[in-house]
Amino acid sequence: MRLDVQGIVKRFGAVTALNGVDLAVEEGEFLTILGPSGSGKTTLLKAVAGFEVPDAGTVRLGDRDVTTAPARHRNVGMVFQNYALFPHMTVAENLAFPLEMRGTGKAAIARRVAEALALVELGGYAERLPRQLSGGQQQRVALARAIIFDPSLLLLDEPFGALDRKLRESLQLEVRRLQRRLKLTTLFITHDQEEALVMSDRIAVMDQGRIQQLGTPGEIYDFPVTRFVANFIGESNLIEATAQGGRVSVPGFGTMTLPEAPAPGPVTLLLRPEALRLGAEAGAAACHATATVLESVFLGLSVKLRLQPEGAPEMLARLPLRPSDPPPAAEGSTITIGFRPEDVHVVPRG
Amino acid sequence: MSSPAARRERALLLMGLPALLLLGVLFAWPVLRLLSMSVEDGSLEHLQRAVLDDLYLAVLFDSLKIAGFVTVICLVIAYPLAFWLSRASKIGLALGMFALLLPFWTSVLVRTYAWMVLLGRSGVINRMLRDWGLIESPLPLLHNLGGVLIGMVHVLLPYMVLPIYAALLRIDPDLPRAAEGLGAPRSAIFRRVILPLSLPGVAAGCALVFVLSLGFFITPALLGGGRVIMIAMLIEQQVRELLDWPFAAALSVVLLAVTLAIYAAINRLTKGARLAS
Numbered sequence: 076m077r078l079d080v081q082g083i084v085k086r087f088g089a090v091t092a093l094n095g096v097d098l099a100v101e102e103g104e105f106l107t108i109l110g111p112s113g114s115g116k117t118t119l120l121k122a123v124a125g126f127e128v129p130d131a132g133t134v135r136l137g138d139r140d141v142t143t144a145p146a147r148h149r150n151v152g153m154v155f156q157n158y159a160l161f162p163h164m165t166v167a168e169n170l171a172f173p174l175e176m177r178g179t180g181k182a183a184i185a186r187r188v189a190e191a192l193a194l195v196e197l198g199g200y201a202e203r204l205p206r207q208l209s210g211g212q213q214q215r216v217a218l219a220r221a222i223i224f225d226p227s228l229l230l231l232d233e234p235f236g237a238l239d240r241k242l243r244e245s246l247q248l249e250v251r252r253l254q255r256r257l258k259l260t261t262l263f264i265t266h267d268q269e270e271a272l273v274m275s276d277r278i279a280v281m282d283q284g285r286i287q288q289l290g291t292p293g294e295i296y297d298f299p300v301t302r303f304v305a306n307f308i309g310e311s312n313l314i315e316a317t318a319q320g321g322r323v324s325v326p327g328f329g330t331m332t333l334p335e336a337p338a339p340g341p342v343t344l345l346l347r348p349e350a351l352r353l354g355a356e357a358g359a360a361a362c363h364a365t366a367t368v369l370e371s372v373f374l375g376l377s378v379k380l381r382l383q384p385e386g387a388p389e390m391l392a393r394l395p396l397r398p399s400d401p402p403p404a405a406e407g408s409t410i411t412i413g414f415r416p417e418d419v420h421v422v423p424r425g
Numbered sequence: 426m427s428s429p430a431a432r433r434e435r436a437l438l439l440m441g442l443p444a445l446l447l448l449g450v451l452f453a454w455p456v457l458r459l460l461s462m463s464v465e466d467g468s469l470e471h472l473q474r475a476v477l478d479d480l481y482l483a484v485l486f487d488s489l490k491i492a493g494f495v496t497v498i499c500l501v502i503a504y505p506l507a508f509w510l511s512r513a514s515k516i517g518l519a520l521g522m523f524a525l526l527l528p529f530w531t532s533v534l535v536r537t538y539a540w541m542v543l544l545g546r547s548g549v550i551n552r553m554l555r556d557w558g559l560i561e562s563p564l565p566l567l568h569n570l571g572g573v574l575i576g577m578v579h580v581l582l583p584y585m586v587l588p589i590y591a592a593l594l595r596i597d598p599d600l601p602r603a604a605e606g607l608g609a610p611r612s613a614i615f616r617r618v619i620l621p622l623s624l625p626g627v628a629a630g631c632a633l634v635f636v637l638s639l640g641f642f643i644t645p646a647l648l649g650g651g652r653v654i655m656i657a658m659l660i661e662q663q664v665r666e667l668l669d670w671p672f673a674a675a676l677s678v679v680l681l682a683v684t685l686a687i688y689a690a691i692n693r694l695t696k697g698a699r700l701a702s
Contacts, residue, residue, distance in 0.1 A: 126602055146605045159603035163621045172617070176608035220607070 076137040076227035076260055077102050078123065083132035085118050092118040093129065094284035100228075103258040105251070109271040110281030111307070117232070119281070120264050124230055125149045136227050147176075152221030153230040157237065158213050160205040166192070166216050167201040173224040191219040194253065211242045218250065222259065229254070231263040235270060247273055268308045272296065280304045300423050305345045312351070312390045313422070314344040327387030331361035333416050343422040348379065348393035350418040353403065353410055363413030366390070368404045378403055382412060456681070463674035471675035481659065485679065488656040491570070491645070492638035495577045496585075499634050500627065502578070503585035507626075508619075510586070511593035525583050533580055537647045540576045541567060544648070568650025576644040581637055585630035592626025593619070628695035635691070636684050656680050 078100040085093040092115045100106045110116045121127035123134055125146030134142045141149050161169050170188045179187070192198050195215040205213055214234055221229060231250070235243040251274050254261050265271055271278050272292045279289045280303075288300045299305035302313060316325045318337040324330040325344070357363050369389070370381040373396075380392040380403070392412065394403050404410050463471055475481055510521045528536060543549045544566035551563040566572055596619060604614045642657040649655075656676060663673035 124606060126606075146602070147608045147610060149606075150608075151606060153603070153606050155599050155603060157597070157599065159597065159599040161600060161604075161618060172604070172609070173607035176610075176613060224608070 077135075078228055078260060078262065079133075079135040080119070080123065081133050081135075083119065083122055083129045083134070085115075085122060085127060085129045091284050093122070096132070096281075096284070096286055098279060098286060098289070100260055100262055102260055105254055105261045105263065105274060105276045107263040107265060107271040107275040107278045108281055109265055109268060109278050109307070111266055114281040115284040116264050116266075116281050118284075120230055120232055120262070123228070123262060124151055124153055149228075150224070150226050151228045151230060152224065152226030154214070154217045154221050154232065154234040156233045158205075158217035158234070160213055160216055160220070162205055165202050165204055166197065166208070169205070169216060170220050170223050173220065177224060187223060191223040195219045210238050211246060214238065214246060215249075218253070222253075222257065227260070229259045229261045231261065233265050233267075235265075235267075243270075244273075250274070272308070280307060282307075298420055299345060302343060302422055305422055310348050310391055310393070312346040312348065314346060314387075314419070316342050316344055318342050325362050325387075327384050328362035328364045328413070331416050333419075333421065335421075337421050344419040345422050346390075346414055346419050348391040349377075349395075350414060351390065351392040352413050352415070352418070353392065353394065355411075357411045357413030360413035360415045362415075363411055365409060366412045368406050368408050368410065371402065371404065371406050380404060382410075384412060459674045459677050462671055463678045465671045465674075471671045472678065474672065475675040475679050481656075481676065481679075484654050484656050484659055485683070487654065488639055489683070491573065491577070491653070491655060492635050492641075494570075494574055495581060495638040496631050496635045498574060498578050499582055499585040500631060503582060503589055503630065504627070507586045507589035507593055510590050525586055528579060529583055533643050536580060537576055537644050540572070540579070540648060544572050544575070567648060568652055570649075570653055572648040572650075573645045573653045576648040577638055577641055580644060581634045584633040584637060588629040588633065589623060589626040592623040592629075596622045625695060628691055632688055632691045636688055639684055639687075640680065 078098075080096060080098040083093050083096040084091070094115075096115070096119055098106075098108075098119075108116045108119060118127060122129045125141070125144060125148075128143055132142070133140055136149065136151075161172065164172070167188050170191055171184045174184045174187060188201065189198075192201060195218060197212060197215055197219070200208065200212065200216075205216065208216065217234070234250075235246060238246065247270060253259075263271075263274060275292055277289060277291055278295050280287045280295060282303050288295060288304045290298075295304065295308055299308060305311045305313060314325055316323050317340070319339050321336040322330050322332055323337065323342060323344070352360055364384040364387060366382040366384040368380055369383050372379040372381075374393075375396075377396050378394050380394070382390045382392055384390060390412070396403075465471070506521070506525075510518055510525075513521055541548070545551070546563045546565075546567070548566070550566060551560070554560045555563070566575075600618055600622070601614045604618045609617065639655075640657050641655060642661060645653050645655045646658050646661075657680070660673050660676045660680070663669045663676065
């Protein structure tokens with residue numbers, strides 16, 4: 076079902092946790108709220124789930140206004156950060172709980188529990204207690220419990236935080252596949268930008284109780300609208316430059332003409348580390364400089380360089396690496412670095 | 426050379442040593458002495474009398490019954506109180522805890538005399554009721570089972586409230602929240618989630634109160650006025666009035682055995698519940 080949040084405000088004493096949030100999650104969409112801790116994302120989730128009543132604004136599920144409806148009447152499935160499985164009930168009892176609350180018959184419950192367990196590939200675990208399961212298995216039980224009653228909306232509150240990296244990655248893909256197959260409208264909360272990029276149809280980046288930018292992962296990554304978003308998603312070089320007469324001059328790097336001339340005055344340019352060019356290719360670029368390699372870090376698939384250009388602040392570069400490639404630049408050596416107009420993005424609201 | 430873990434363990438053991446010594450000298454040794462006294466001259470005569478004599482059996486049975494009543498009454502009062510405390514505001518919690526723990530800081534003797542002042546024939550309560558014209562002659566509030574129960578419940582209530590309160594606090598607040606999100610009304614959240622998860626605290630409280638009641642002495646002696654006899658009072662009588670140490674020892678052994686048996690039974694019963702939480 077479609078989720079429509081409009082003008083939500085929530086204050087706790089002097090602190091404004093949500094400062095006018097508008098958000099729509101389309102039917103079957105996977106939308107991620109991405110933000111640092113304290114950005115208000117958890118409060119937003121609670122307002123949607125029914126654990127907090129907002130001071131202003133509305134929450135609509137489908138064509139129903141649920142702003143003040145108690146959680147138990149919202150038909151929203153939620154996976155908690157620590158799963159919140161009932162420790163004294165077996166896996167099957169945990170899954171049966173929401174169905175019992177809805178007055179489903181015994182036979183139907185048994186059938187649906189078996190189906191749900193099969194769906195998350197935990198067929199043989201019905202009689203186990205939660206603490207007899209691994210973290211990944213508990214996570215899958217929590218997911219099964221959240222979807223077994225055909226919820227109108229699925230909420231995921233940082234459900235992968237407690238798992239190790241490998242398991243997290245495989246579960247992310249599993250949840251994504253399941254969500255697509257069941258066409259579940261999903262709101263996912265995380266502070267992990269990689270996770271957000273991997274899983275989402277769209278991402279809403281939150282900071283200071285507001286949504287800073289809403290867009291597809293590609294849009295958010297390539298065209299961030301604020302410095303905060305540019306910094307929060309991926310690694311970035313933010314370059315302070317000056318626009319004048321249709322040209323942009325970058326201290327230490329020279330001047331260039333951008334496809335769309337920014338308004339005269341100071342501008343912030345975003346240059347992703349992988350877009351920075353090195354060596355002969357850099358010399359031919361409109362903006363280039365000589366730089367010292369401060370640090371070179373081997374990352375397997377790539378090498379990350381920390382560079383000190385002459386007359387400009389430090390920069391990061393990331394170079395793809397094939398096994399046969401020689402190391403691109405030794406620490407302490409001097410190289411030419413540069414970028415072309417199409418490599419940079421003007422951050423609209425510096 | 427020993428491993429760091431082994432060294433750590435030894436250090437921890439060392440820290441427990443003073444307590445162990447104290448227990449050994451002041452508790453284990455006298456108990457052993459008592460045990461040996463009960464079978465003085467290698468005869469089981471005293472123990473036999475303690476177990477087989479109808480009079481003493483009746484007192485033991487009464488003691489168990491009173492302990493059972495006290496436990497049930499404490500539980501009925503304590504659970505709602507603990508539940509309220511676990512959700513109270515800071516001020517409510519401070520006030521509640523103060524009221525609850527005040528008896529802890531007051532001598533049992535003082536509290537018991539206070540109850541006598543309140544409950545006696547011409548005590549505060551009876552006088553008030555008569556002044557209001559609600560009764561003609563004073564109600565028998567003292568020197569009977571009711572008086573003993575009131576006094577014992579008052580003394581033992583904190584032992585029931587605190588374990589239940591602790592168990593309720595240990596419940597992850599996301600669990601009731603999850604239950605609500607899954608469609609559970611308040612009553613079901615309590616019945617299916619909170620109550621089962623607080624059972625270990627209930628069991629601990631019941632075990633404590635029951636075991637402590639069984640050995641109670643001052644309160645039943647004063648409030649019962651000689652009409653309610655508990656086994657600890659018999660033991661005292663044997664020692665102080667009849668100077669029959671071996672028989673007092675035998676009664677003590679019986680009390681100890683019954684206490685341990687009940688404690689073990691409660692433990693067993695609640696093992697399942699504790700495993701699950």
